[in-house]
Amino acid sequence: MGTYLAIRARGISKYFGDVVALDGIDLDVAQGQIHGLVGPNGAGKTTLLGLLLGLSVADGGSLEILGTPVGRALAAPDGVAGFVDGPGLYPSLTASQNLAALAALRGIDKRTAGIGDVLDQVGLTDVADDRVRGFSLGMRQRLGLAAALLTKPRLLVLDEPANGLDPAGKKHVHRVLTRLAADGTSVVLSSHRMDDVEALCSEVTIVATGRVVFSGPLGKLAAENSELDYRLLTSDPRAARATAVETAGLRLVDAVEAGTRQDEDLLVVRAKVPALDDLVSRLVHAGIAVRELAPVVSPLEAAFLALTEQQQEADR
Template structure:
């Protein structure tokens, strides 16, 4: 049985079509990434899956139970992109409160202490939440999603506002969760980070699924991609757009040029020749690949950009 199954999931706000007929399957025991640009419908979709947003059309189940039902809610933990707390409470009292609301009994204090230590909040456990940094609140949001030890975690940007050490800790723990048979459905805008631990990915744009499947299949057969910084990016872009070894070129402001390459053997020679003939200095050239490249290619194909 799938941990999440959605069919024609749709949400309209008046004339605004936030989510348009999403079909989605998340297998039990997997880490499934959910990727899309800002405004693509990721948070709205997650809201429908956890029962806080009512679909306009379509249906979805959590572990075979209708979304929003008590049976579905028992199986999942949700950490929203912008968690809200009772900020006069301490982290310890807040997690104990959440556990009681969830109907937990037994050694609740032990579970709370375990989460506080795991998420590096033990030293601040008895301090009011209103004094927490953004990163500390992010970790507390993940703790509240896990306090009842759910089979499924739905996480919207779980590593946002965390420092590198904090992000590494979260990633390590998410990997360990699947070893325990847990399922994780996670969105993130940091694609290079996301591909370190996800197994499958669904890419959406403009409220619709662009592609979904194993990460290895989605990133296979990609165009070679290079990031190029030069002394005159605009002129170099114009020249490379007429180069036979180049598929397309994008300007990424201070990041330089993103160059999608058709002929990876010819491109390095073409680049140095074109730049040299035009008197353009090359400051840096680096090869990119992976999920971010797949994402850019698919979004460009979807919007018809080149």
Template structure:
């Protein structure tokens, strides 16, 4: 049986006066998937997230959320939660009171009983009774996530969810999102941090100037960007440079130094280089991409779109 779709967008167009924010955008997100939305500033990410949350309606195209066609603002079905440009909080209320206000607004007694649990999930138990006006950016982000969790979402929309988080807070948020997806919810998150996307997302959509530059699995994105710059640290840097210079199909990068060699080429050529280094009794102590496959592909795709 096919996995049900949490989001199905086809030919989405959105303009603000003469500025085209979204130009024929297609997006498909199955239930149980964490889908990354990336792109440079002004690419249309926030506009698209707003449509998914029901904050606006597209000028044209079709949008289905959790199997329900959406044709007007504030008409998304129950089960959608999240925030764009940071969560809306009452600064004079405590974290617990903010969540209690949301539960009261929904008129759902079960939500009120879950407040302590969601605060614990996002690591805010200790500050549950502190007023949110004194919260850091990361704490506000986590409280916004707690508010979304309180509604038991089937589709969670998040804008830069790791903003302001320290490593411990990021690990906690990662765990929450992965558990949600494992339980069958879909998550769409926008992030400028490629490490967030690589750590969390099954698939990614890259937007550039309002158009989809790529959409699909991360593995496919990495495969389509086969020539990356690699940083090599060897036991004998000078000898390694000589071997690299005589390896067909390999280019030595301009960022190389006396201790570090930077090369680029297809993966089979890099494999050949490693074999030749080992054969020459040169130990390879480090071989890593200078930029991740996602970051390299993102830069290449968005530069193509803007040129």
């Protein structure tokens, strides 16, 4: 089976009165890809995800989902499931009853719907018979994901699925999504957490004020050509500082200026990748062990900030 495009959007626009929420969006999402949608508040992410779910209709452009052009009807395209603005759940029903109600709405027999299976997938088996009213935000998010999985979608559309999840819940959800993608399901998700996007997504689309400012593989955003601040923890901070001062193309930065915790053993260096490589080999050569070397702000977050700032400048 060859890969196909789960989403092919061209020139999508959407207006709310005078507000231009989407302004000519192009988006390609391949089968089995987890695609991240990121952007500042009000960029248009939820609006775009709503269009993919058939909750609203674009004012311009063309949209194909799973190979079928989307018409003007307000209905989820076949094979698509997910949620925006949090999952819609009945608080007075239990987790199982919520899923059974949803199965009934979709004409699926609840005995064969696989309710136990999807609850197990999202780690909610133990609370299957608890009322949703008492659920935390993270539990609701996981139940929303279970509800989406019930239809065995080929495209999953999720608006901030990691919202409210504790680290264990997040790990669980990440595992579910990566397994689905490995089996050929495409996933589009929005997130304000760049670390989540980096952990999960092979491609990312950055949106600002309704326009795409970057779309493509995360690797293309790698900060090879731009300077980043790195936290450096070594076995000998004094000697490491002296080595850093001697390394060309690199400078020491105050931790507070870099926006990271101050610690006397910690150095923050600002450099491009080649200068950083040079520093590491000098440290190793001098017998100084490198215990931690990580960007203060991830390459995606740095690119995100730079690109969205450029867009905002251009809009002024």
